[in-house]
Amino acid sequence: MLALVALLAGGLLAARASGEFQLKDILPFDAQYVWMMKQTRSILETYHVNDGEQKSDEELFYGAMKGMVAAWGDPYSRFVDPDELKQEEIDIEGEYGGLGIYIGSRDGKILVISPIEGTPAHEVGLEPMDEIVKINDDVVLGWNINDVVKMLRGEPGTKVTVWVRREGHDELLRFDITRELIKIESVSQKRLTNDIAYIRIKHFTQKTAEEMLSALKVASETKAKGLVLDLRNNPGGLLDASVAVADYFLDGGEIVSIRGRVEKANEVFTAKPGTAFDGPVAVLINEGSASASEIVAGALKDRERAVLVGEKSFGKGSVQTLFRLPDGSGLFVTIAKYYTPSGVMIDGVGVDPDIVVEGKYTGKLDDDEQLKRAIKEVEVLLVKVPAKAAK
Numbered sequence: 001m002l003a004l005v006a007l008l009a010g011g012l013l014a015a016r017a018s019g020e021f022q023l024k025d026i027l028p029f030d031a032q033y034v035w036m037m038k039q040t041r042s043i044l045e046t047y048h049v050n051d052g053e054q055k056s057d058e059e060l061f062y063g064a065m066k067g068m069v070a071a072w073g074d075p076y077s078r079f080v081d082p083d084e085l086k087q088e089e090i091d092i093e094g095e096y097g098g099l100g101i102y103i104g105s106r107d108g109k110i111l112v113i114s115p116i117e118g119t120p121a122h123e124v125g126l127e128p129m130d131e132i133v134k135i136n137d138d139v140v141l142g143w144n145i146n147d148v149v150k151m152l153r154g155e156p157g158t159k160v161t162v163w164v165r166r167e168g169h170d171e172l173l174r175f176d177i178t179r180e181l182i183k184i185e186s187v188s189q190k191r192l193t194n195d196i197a198y199i200r201i202k203h204f205t206q207k208t209a210e211e212m213l214s215a216l217k218v219a220s221e222t223k224a225k226g227l228v229l230d231l232r233n234n235p236g237g238l239l240d241a242s243v244a245v246a247d248y249f250l251d252g253g254e255i256v257s258i259r260g261r262v263e264k265a266n267e268v269f270t271a272k273p274g275t276a277f278d279g280p281v282a283v284l285i286n287e288g289s290a291s292a293s294e295i296v297a298g299a300l301k302d303r304e305r306a307v308l309v310g311e312k313s314f315g316k317g318s319v320q321t322l323f324r325l326p327d328g329s330g331l332f333v334t335i336a337k338y339y340t341p342s343g344v345m346i347d348g349v350g351v352d353p354d355i356v357v358e359g360k361y362t363g364k365l366d367d368d369e370q371l372k373r374a375i376k377e378v379e380v381l382l383v384k385v386p387a388k389a390a391k
Contacts, residue, residue, distance in 0.1 A: 037064070062329070070144055074334050075105030076320055078146045082328035098153040099160070100182045101126060102235035104290065104316055105145045106348075112164070113314055114233035114288030117202055117363055119182055124175045126164065127360065128233060128288030128314075133172055134163035156181045187211035189218060190365075196378050197224035198365070201245065204237030204292035209244035216248060216276045226280045226378035228371065229296075232310060232361040236291025239319065243269045246299040248276035249306070253341070255299045258319050260336030265319070280381030281306035282374035285353055286361060290314035298340035298351045307381070308353040309374040317346025 027034055045054060055063075065079040080088060100119020104111055112130040115121035132140060135151045152160065158179050163172045186208040189199045197219035201208060219227060236242075239258075246255045250271035257268040283306045285297050294313045300306035317338035323331040338346045355377065357370045365371055 065329075066144065066146075069331065075145045076316075076318055076332070077334045078144065078332050080146065080330050080332070084146070084150070085324075085328065085330040088330075096153060096182050097156045097158075097179050098182050099126075099162075099177055099179060101152065102290075103132065103145065103148060103152075104235075104314065106315075108142065110140060110143065110145060110148050112288075113235040113290050113316070116182070116184060116235075117233070118185075120177045120180050124177050126162070126175060127166065128286065130164040130166050130173075132162060133165050134161075136161050154179050187215050189215045191222065191224070192228060192365075192371075192375055193379075195225040195382060196228060196375055197222070197226070198228045198230065198371075200230040201234055201293075203234060204241035204245070206238065206241070208237070208241040212245050212248065213276060219277065224279065226282075226382050227277060228282050228284065228374045228378060229306070230284045230371070231289045231293040231297060232284050232286040232370070233288035234290070234293040235288065235314075236293055236316065239292060239295070242292035242295040246296045247271040249281060249300060250303055251275050253303060255341070256295045257339045257341075258336040259339060260319070262335070265321075265336040280378050282377045283308050284310050284370055284374055285313050285351060286311045286359075286370075287314055287350075288361070289351075290316040294346045294351050295338060295340075298338075298344065298346060301351065301354065302341040302344070307355065307374075307377045308351070309355045309357055309377060310353050310370050311356065311358060312352050313346075313350040315346060315348050315350035317349070 029037075041060065062079070062081045069077055069079045099121040100116040101121035102113040102116070104113045110132045112121075112126055112128055112132065114128050115126045132148065134140060135148070138151065140148050140151070152162070154160065156179050160177055160179065162175045162177060164175070166173055184203050184205055186203055186205050187199065187201055189197065192198045199212070199215045199219070201212065243255050252271050252273050255269045255271055257266075259266055281300065283297050283300055285293065285308055289297065289310075290313060294315070294317055297308055297313060301308050318334045319336040319338070320332045321335045323333060325331060340346065340351070355373060357373045359368070359370045361370070362368070
């Protein structure tokens with residue numbers, strides 16, 4: 001502190017001599033706001049009833065950082081302290097203790113984007129667009145989305161109670177859930193008819209492109225002429241994975257573009273020449289389809305490569321980049337937004353299906369009206385345009 005005072009004093013003396021240096025050049029805010037922060041801390045430390053819970057400089061600084069980022073009004077831009085960043089890096093590897101649920105923010109509400117199949121969240125019946133109102137004894141209305149994620153995650157075997165508001169229900173719904181070690185399996189497949197294969201992508205991970213290519217090879221080897229690609233309740237994931245999946249169906253041309261304020265945040269992603277599957281395709285989407293799912297759906301729709309069946313997607317179409325800070329903390333900043341090949345912005349808008357079919361995805365394919373319609377559309381396309389041999 002003495003060194004800082006000396007530095008400031010020296011700087012002020014230099015300012016008088018040169019007329020060039022100003023205090024605002026080294027402060028993050030105007031001096032009056034820095035002084036107000038000092039006053040606020042002093043008042044809290046003097047008068048707050050919990051006098052035995054004094055906060056360290058680190059705790060107060062991290063709290064101030066989170067507040068500053070939250071002031072931008074973007075739920076996907078966020079500050080994480082060193083411990084939180086380490087946990088997120090573990091999550092990227094595909095395993096973490098939690099419920100198996102992806103959440104987003106819209107109009108100040110914390111919404112379920114989708115539960116992952118086979119996870120605790122899916123098994124208890126949480127659904128896309130459920131609004132999370134309360135976790136255990138804490139009402140989370142107005143909370144930062146990252147703080148809500150921290151509440152939901154935890155050691156496998158521990159329990160958490162989640163209260164949600166669901167359309168069509170007058171009272172909050174309560175779900176008592178036991179956390180598990182979540183392992184995300186990306187791609188599954190089966191045969192629907194003699195001519196039509198079914199591939200479901202649950203999430204876009206580092207392994208999705210490889211798993212998808214293997215699934216397409218199986219479809220080819222078993223003489224599938226058409227395909228239903230199911231992206232319902234797929235909350236997204238890695239941009240590169242979504243670009244790779246769309247590339248398998250497109251023979252060159254644009255897949256998606258990202259547009260931001262700085263040059264490096266502007267890029268157009270294109271498909272390579274050739275395809276991995278040439279037959280007719282129907283893509284299933286719903287309000288739980290977000291981010292990377294919307295990239296694939298939007299690209300195949302705009303390029304007239306597939307017919308989209310289901311309901312309008314979630315509308316999470318922004319790019320976050322991690323900026324690492326000197327103390328090991330991190331800053332996730334939304335630097336760009338996605339645009340489909342026709343120039344339509346996805347964020348806050350979503351992707352409209354070509355054919356609207358209402359329904360909830362349950363995983364029971366035998367009684368799935370959206371899937372039945374998708375199969376019908378592929379069959380119609382097979383009659384109109386005989387499928388080329390899948391490569």
